[in-house]
Amino acid sequence: MNLGIVTGTLVASRKEPLLEGLPMLVVRQLDERGAEKGGYVVAVDSVGAGVGEVVLYASGSSARQTAITKDKPCDAVIMAIVDQWDIDGETVFVK
Amino acid sequence: MNLGIVTGTLVASRKEPLLEGLPMLVVRQLDERGAEKGGYVVAVDSVGAGVGEVVLYASGSSARQTAITKDKPCDAVIMAIVDQWDIDGETVFVK
Amino acid sequence: MNLGIVTGTLVASRKEPLLEGLPMLVVRQLDERGAEKGGYVVAVDSVGAGVGEVVLYASGSSARQTAITKDKPCDAVIMAIVDQWDIDGETVFVK
Amino acid sequence: MNLGIVTGTLVASRKEPLLEGLPMLVVRQLDERGAEKGGYVVAVDSVGAGVGEVVLYASGSSARQTAITKDKPCDAVIMAIVDQWDIDGETVFVK
Amino acid sequence: MNLGIVTGTLVASRKEPLLEGLPMLVVRQLDERGAEKGGYVVAVDSVGAGVGEVVLYASGSSARQTAITKDKPCDAVIMAIVDQWDIDGETVFVK
Numbered sequence: 001m002n003l004g005i006v007t008g009t010l011v012a013s014r015k016e017p018l019l020e021g022l023p024m025l026v027v028r029q030l031d032e033r034g035a036e037k038g039g040y041v042v043a044v045d046s047v048g049a050g051v052g053e054v055v056l057y058a059s060g061s062s063a064r065q066t067a068i069t070k071d072k073p074c075d076a077v078i079m080a081i082v083d084q085w086d087i088d089g090e091t092v093f094v095k
Numbered sequence: 096m097n098l099g100i101v102t103g104t105l106v107a108s109r110k111e112p113l114l115e116g117l118p119m120l121v122v123r124q125l126d127e128r129g130a131e132k133g134g135y136v137v138a139v140d141s142v143g144a145g146v147g148e149v150v151l152y153a154s155g156s157s158a159r160q161t162a163i164t165k166d167k168p169c170d171a172v173i174m175a176i177v178d179q180w181d182i183d184g185e186t187v188f189v190k
Numbered sequence: 191m192n193l194g195i196v197t198g199t200l201v202a203s204r205k206e207p208l209l210e211g212l213p214m215l216v217v218r219q220l221d222e223r224g225a226e227k228g229g230y231v232v233a234v235d236s237v238g239a240g241v242g243e244v245v246l247y248a249s250g251s252s253a254r255q256t257a258i259t260k261d262k263p264c265d266a267v268i269m270a271i272v273d274q275w276d277i278d279g280e281t282v283f284v285k
Numbered sequence: 286m287n288l289g290i291v292t293g294t295l296v297a298s299r300k301e302p303l304l305e306g307l308p309m310l311v312v313r314q315l316d317e318r319g320a321e322k323g324g325y326v327v328a329v330d331s332v333g334a335g336v337g338e339v340v341l342y343a344s345g346s347s348a349r350q351t352a353i354t355k356d357k358p359c360d361a362v363i364m365a366i367v368d369q370w371d372i373d374g375e376t377v378f379v380k
Numbered sequence: 381m382n383l384g385i386v387t388g389t390l391v392a393s394r395k396e397p398l399l400e401g402l403p404m405l406v407v408r409q410l411d412e413r414g415a416e417k418g419g420y421v422v423a424v425d426s427v428g429a430g431v432g433e434v435v436l437y438a439s440g441s442s443a444r445q446t447a448i449t450k451d452k453p454c455d456a457v458i459m460a461i462v463d464q465w466d467i468d469g470e471t472v473f474v475k
Contacts, residue, residue, distance in 0.1 A: 001309070001326070001327040001328070001359070001360055001361055002326065002327065003327065007127070007182050007183055008127075008180055008181045008182035008183065008187070009180065009181050010151070010177060010179070010180040010181075011177070011178045011179045011180070012151060012175035012176060012177050012178055013176075013178050014142055014143075014175065014176040014178075015142060015151075015174060015175035015176070016141050016142060016161050016162075016174040016175065018160065018161070019174060019175060024096070024151075026127060026180060026182060028127065031325065032292070032293075032311060032313065032325040040126070040127040041096070041097065042096040042097065042098065042151060043096070046301050046358075047299055047300060047301060048299075051184075056295070056297060056300075056309075056327060058358045058359060058360040059360050060155050060156070060157070060345050060346065060360055061155065061156045061157065061251070061345070061346045061349075061441070062345070062346065062348065062349060062357075062358050062359055062360035063157065063358065063360075064157060064160070065303065065349070065356055065357055065358040065359075066301050066303070066358050067301075069358075071160055072157075072160055073141075073153045073157050073158065073159075073160040073161050073164075073172055073174045074096070074153060074157055074160075075096055075153045075154050075155055075157035075158075076096055077301075077358055079300060079301040079304060079358045080297035080299065080300035080301065080304060081297060081298075081299040081300070082295060082296070082297050083296045083297055083298050083299075084295070084296045085293055085294065085295040085296070085311060086293045086294050086295075087292050087293035087311060088292055088293065089336075092293070102222070102277050102278055103222075103275055103276045103277035103278065103282070104275065104276050105246070105272060105274070105275040105276075106272070106273045106274045106275070107246060107270035107271060107272050107273055108271075108273050109237055109238075109270065109271040109273075110237060110246075110269060110270035110271070111236050111237060111256050111257075111267075111269040111270065113255065113256070114269060114270060119191070119246075121222060121275060121277060123222065135221065135222040136191070136192065137191040137192065137193065137246060138191070146279075155250050155251070155252070156250065156251045156252065156346070156441070158252065159251075159252060159255070166255055167252075167255055168236075168248045168252050168253065168254075168255040168256050168259075168267055168269045169191070169248060169252055169255075170191055170248045170249050170250055170252035170253075171191055197412070197467050197468055198412075198465055198466045198467035198468065198472070199465065199466050200436070200462060200464070200465040200466075201462070201463045201464045201465070202436060202460035202461060202462050202463055203461075203463050204427055204428075204460065204461040204463075205427060205436075205459060205460035205461070206426050206427060206446050206447075206459040206460065208445065208446070209459060209460060214381070214436075216412060216465060216467060218412065230411065230412040231381070231382065232381040232382065232383065232436060233381070241469075250440050250441070250442070251346070251440065251441045251442065253442065254441075254442060254445070261445055262442075262445055263426075263438045263442050263443065263445040263446050263449075263457055263459045264381070264438060264442055264445075265381055265438045265439050265440055265442035265443075266381060286404070286421070286422040286423070286454070286455055286456060287421065287422065288422065316420065317387070317388075317406060317408065317420040331396050331453075332394055332395060332396060333394070341390070341392060341395075341404075341422060343453045343454060343455040344455050345440050345441065345455055346440070346441045346444075347440070347441065347443065347444060347452075347453050347454055347455035348453065348455075350398065350444070350451055350452055350453040350454075351396050351398070351453050352396075354453075362453055364395060364396040364399060364453045365392035365394065365395035365396065365399060366392060366393075366394040366395070367390060367391070367392050368391045368392055368393050368394075369390070369391045370388055370389065370390040370391070370406060371388045371389050371390075372387050372388035372406060373387055373388065374431075377388070
């Protein structure tokens with residue numbers, strides 16, 4: 001899984017029917033220290049994350065292992081909102 | 096999923112029989128701000144996208160989760176045409 | 191899928207029995223304009239491609255969705271020989 | 286699989302229910318010589334690894350092939366704690 | 381698949397029980413010309429490769445399609461020992 005920060009929302013009215021109703025968010029990738037890495041991913045949100053929240057997302061076939069993404073053409077899913085992470089005995093982030 | 100713009104079309108008469116009839120488009124990758132990233136992918140189009148349209152595509156096994164790509168040797172599928180996306184409270188793109 | 195040009199052949203007599211008889215080709219990756227990108231992949235050929243031909247290949251689990259690669263330890267397959275592709279209204283390649 | 290060193294821990298109270306109780310660790314990627322590569326991954330720990338330990342992790346769908354990650358939205362798992370590795374006849378690391 | 385040269389061995393006594401008895405080798409990635417690319421992967425060996433041998437390895441879910449890796453948390457497998465490969469009509473490598 002990778003860390004990211006939700007930076008935006010996306011609207012797509014014409015889409016594969018299986019994606020109907022799935023919230024899609026833009027997630028900017030964060031490095032281990034919480035700095036932005038320069039990349040992004042559009043992910044389905046399975047946990048009710050909002051813009052500005054630090055999240056954990058899964059990619060590939062693992063992104064289809066949540067209740068709302070099962071058997072859907074989705075390759076990235078936000079599966080946790082991060083409360084805190086620590087690196088080398090130091091707290092990098094607290095919600 | 097990633098954002099892209101459809102830039103071209105591809106014709107291949109000799110191919111795996113399972114791919115018969117599937118429209119294949121060239122998609123240039125876009126970054127979070129809508130700028131071209133320099134990469135591309137050839138994707139099966141499941142939503143009737145045309146050249147010049149901004150789309151969302153899925154990769155890997157998730158690309159086989161649409162009606163037309165099921166069980167086919169396809170690793171990228173356009174599964175939505177993007178209407179709008181917003182980043183940091185600002186509209187980046189409107190169709 | 192990605193575009194490539196077949197540049198070589200590979201012989202491996204000691205291999206996983208499931209791979210017996212599968213033709214393996216070296217494919218140099220091409221960018222959207224047909225220029226070489228610097229990377230390569232060794233792919234199983236499911237369409238009878240020859241050295242010098244421009245092809246489309248699929249990666250990952252999708253590479254196991256052809257008749258000859260099903261359930262085999264193969265992560266890249268040539269599934270089409272390209273006849274033509276056009277970018278931005280311009281023909282980049284014609285066979 | 287890739288080599289990494291466990292550098293941190295992560296707490297996420299709001300998450301996909303399937304992830305409940307799974308320990309998630311931050312793993313810094315190591316190169317073949319044991320030097321840090323600059324990347325990281327958040328992985329589920331299936332072997333009881335601790336901060337500072339050198340581990341082996343698997344990515345993608347293979348990360349769901351352990352007892353605790355089966356059918357879960359997890360794309361990286363620590364599946365071994367490394368005792369020793371040797372490169373070019375030289376011991377690079379001993380626990 | 382990708383080309384690599386086996387450069388080392390790895391010992392891990394504490395691991396996911398499913399990995400018990402699987403030989404794990406360090407494989408340095410080779411480019412199309414046989415030069416080292418700078419990357420590596422730790423792969424399960426399904427063909428009895430030794431240090432110094434040039435091999436072909438498969439990644440991702442395809443790495444679980446050999447007899448010894450089936451349903452195991454393994455994302456890279458050596459599935460062939462290379463005898464020879466030719467590029468642009470020239471022999472790059474002969475065992």
